[in-house]
Amino acid sequence: MAVDIRLPVARKRVTEAVTADTTGHLVAPGDTITADSSFMRGHGTYMEDDKLLASVAGVVERVNKLICVRALKTRYNGEVGDIVVGRVTERRRSAEDELAMRSYLQEGDLISAEVQAVYSDGALSLHTRSLKYGKLGQGVLVKVSPSLVKRRKTHFHTLPCGASIILGNNGFIWLSPTPEVTEEEAGGFVTNLEPVSLSDREVISRLRNCILALAAQKMLMYDTSVLYCYEASLAHQIKDLLKTEVIEDIVMETRQRLAEQEG
Template sequence: MPQKIQIRLASHRVSTSVAVNQRYPKIFTPGEVITSQNEFMRGHGTYEENSDLKASVAGVRQQVNNLISIRPLKSRYNGEVGDVVVGRITEVQQKRWKVATNSRLDSVLLLSSVNLPGGELRRRSAEDEHMMRQYLQEGDLISAEVQSVYSDGSLSLHTRSFKYGKLSQGVLVKVFPSLIKRSKTHFHNLPIGASVILGNNGFIWICPIINNSEDGASGFIQNLEEVVPRQDRETIGRIRNCILSLSQSKMMLYDTSILYAYEESLKYTVPELLVQEAMVDVAILTQQRLCMLEDT
């Protein structure tokens, strides 16, 4: 069948600056006044001018007590202990794997920081070291937790919980880390028939419903032989396009915003969600529903 091709002039482009008008979160631009009160301290991404505290980068305001800083929208991921991350294995070394996690330096996953097949807790032997490539090899995607931060800023990861490990069939979406809202859990089984892992590093994994039960779990099972039903694949594709719509408009990504965007996108087909007008429409309608939720 012939494919429809969308061609537009520069004058017909649609503005995607939805987040400028929304109440949450407020995005500050360089030179914009954050506050005029003198009792606040200046943090990263800010400067003082004429007794006003102004933003030096474009980003979201963060406040800890009296310290105000601006977290840039476009920046590398700076990990913190306890963060959930999605990463890709880039290299197999002696007793460790190198993992790309959207940070300045590759993260490290030690052989002693993973659950081996069978789930037994024991000292790692030379045989385990020789079989490392059978567990995880270059190109594999994993979910993990930040265990510690080294002095050079690189991260040490672990997958000792059964909810972490190798990721099998699904779709990876990359967004700015600043758009991921921090919450108690970043693993969501959405009621629309798909699971989402919102990595604090800006990598989002969308896949069929995840069963986190420990029965038969090892952290290395992929089940690539299983056929994902067409309905599940369409759901995953729609969620992906909804996330792209929200991230294009610089809206925060969490389970509620993704779910609202999915519901507002049902009037479009999955391919139509890649058209600029449809992406902005979904973002605006999602923003309105989130504002109504805050008011109640």
């Protein structure tokens, strides 16, 4: 029977730049964020005894003098312009519309789309009018908390490791091999069903485990953090990225690189 044995090693120290700043820290309800009265209270916070306290469990964020706490576990509330990934379950419009759409999409298809409108009851209107949206082909879907996906100018990325990623604001992340043709040549509803090579599957599997590692450590996900975590993971086998001690190591190295980049 094979047994994994990990010998104790000196853990890399995180620079003071990572730990000294309040921004990015995890807090629980009732924790003191700051006693500096010059800061303004944002959502997820409240004042008590001249101190700014957290009202929810989450990550501290600061914009100039405004401090807020972004909840780690929250229901996705869509905003116009959000990129979402989801699965077609049913159609609710007229029979003519449903019949026309069946030539493009079927129930069970995975798609990427953009939020066009948000209704008063919370329902979202989606569109796939751009060629970069539409049916998703072969790849891997990873689900994380929506609060961990950082809002950016673009959520579609082609990573230098040889894979493409869609970071849905709703917490659904799509990983796929980098297409050989551009979106303009292919079109949003054309899918590639060719067999995926072993090397592409290994890259996607590694990325998938890196995203789960970042989620386990409550780190924000965007193209840079995912890429840095992938590069930190190259010292380990793909299956070992599911081990707690390996997760802590690669995420710590990722956090270190991000701090050095920002600092």
